[in-house]
Amino acid sequence: MRADTVVTGMGVVAPTGLGHAEHWAGTLRGASAIGPVTRFDAGRYPSRLAGEVASFVPEDHLPSRLLPQTDHMTRMALVASDWALADAGVDPGRLPEYGVGVVTAASAGGFEFGHRELQNLWRHGPQHVSAYQSFAWFYAVNTGQISIRHGLRGPAGALVTDQAGGLDALGQARRQLRRGQPMVLAGAVDGSPCPWGWVAHVSTGRMSEEPDPARAYRPFDTEAGGYVPGEGGALLVLESEEAARARGAARRYGRLAGYAATFDPPPGSGRPPNLLRAARAALDDADLRPGEVDVVFADAAGTPEEDAIEAEALRTLFGPRGVPVTAPKTMTGRLSAGGPALDVATALLALREGVIPPTVNIARPLPEHTLDLVTAPRRTPLATALILARGHGGFNSALVVTGPRRPGRATTPQRQESKPS
Known part of the structure; x- marks a missing residue:
């Protein structure tokens, strides 16, 4: 019989709230977080709305040494990983060296970081480009930075299947558990609120150009006219039921069936x-x-x-x-x-x-x-x-x-x- 995959922890960074409790409360209130873009000047673009994580201040959650080397997206992912592991009651330092894997998905990578450094290259020359550009823009950067931050040396992966990637990462993590890996941190925190990322969205021809946040994103409605981009996501701690029981995991949110x-x-x-x-x-x-x-x-x-x-x-x-x-x-x-x-x-x-x-x-x-x-x-x-x-x-x-x-x-x-x- 195939072993159950259980969810024992979650970390959420979303426009609707920081942490899963705040996100859930905001979601039940029906409190839309879609509004005008604030992270860059979107005035020249046909679409000017986004779901931003307005309450996220990276300096409140991360050491200063990490800020110069990470994109906004990666900072949110690192915080989500902190919260997911804490929620699961996991201290990675007390686990076997290769006991925890990491699988994330991304559609854009650290585009805001990459866009800024390309501007430095064009305007000022190569000596003004950060050495961290070599990896901070990359699709796999969240997996790498999370692994380094928590010392997670188990099987790692990164998937690039656009929106579907958030589920594909969990599917890949479940495969690792069925191969005998006791625990995997998996999911996705994504978003590219910068001119470079915005152009990629505009090129699809599917973005809403409606300026009213209450009317911009209406799936299945007679006035459906496209989507509004956003940023954020969730990371989950996945374990086999046997491993969760053996370490005395305090909760099970549910199972990936x-x-x-x-x-x-x-x-x-x-x-x-x-x-x-x-x-x-x-x-x-x-x-x-x-x-x-x-x-x-x-x-x-x-x-x-x-x-x-x-x-x-x-x-x-x-x-x-x-x-x-x-x-x-x-x-x-x-x-x-x-x-x-x-x-x-x-x-x-x-x-x-x-x-x-x-x-x-x-x-x-x-x-x-x-x-x-x-x-x-x-x-x-x-x-x-x-x-x-x-x-x-x-x-x-x-x-x-x-x-x-x-x-x-x-x-x-x-x-x-x-x-x-």
Whole structure:
């Protein structure tokens, strides 16, 4: 039998709050953190809104020696790693030398750092470029810096699958646990709030150009017109149940029960997208039926075409209005790889508290989607959540999480269709 993968700690740095308690409280309030960009002058760009972690002050959390060598994104990731390990009650120095691995995902790397140093090169010459530029911009930098900070010498990895990476990192960590690694710190903290990163977003043609924060990011709505970028994410401490029990872990937020990833066929091939295949494969991996899923955390791309693809996949898998669907990322924006990792943390908290968090700012859901879209907090028994994510270029990932004490299949009731919020 395959060993359970349990979540014993989490560290959250999100526009909705620092730490998982503050994030959860803000999410339940429906407090959107989307607003005008403040980290650079976005006035010349067609899109000027973002979900920024406004309350994050790196000097409050990190030693001064780390600040010159790290990008803003990496600083948030380091703090999230500190909080995740502390939340799990883990002192890395007391663990075996190779006892903890690290797997993160990123879509952009430390672009703000890289952009600044390229400006120094162009304006002042190579002698003004920081030596830390050699790694601070790189996609794998969070994995490396977290490993160094905590002395984690177990298996390490970094994935680059855009938004889907937040789930892919957790899937890769689960593989390491099944190979015998006792503990892995995994997830994603991402974001590129700088001109260089902004141009990459604009080039997709999928960003919202709506100036009103309350109307800018409306997935599954009649006024859906694109997404709003954001920054932040979550890191989770994952362990085998055996390892968690052996060290006396104080809590289990839940279990990673199933995972799958697919890739879309090339445009113009006439073949359908593969998000549905990913969701089905993740449920099969979890040995669960669609009727046993209590809530779906949607990818919620925010464009009419992509929203329609996701809605069709959910309708095919669960039936019309067959499962509650939520997208709390409407409060944060899409955090690139960090978004799905934050969704997993939010889903685990939802299972623990028995509350589905809301999708905010949805005025008129498209009726043809036939989704049971949760637009206000909904209190209901929850045991199982499906999290979906898609990355630009055709990446699809799906992850199933269950509560710490999910009943066995023989006694799990089939979920009934819920009333809309």
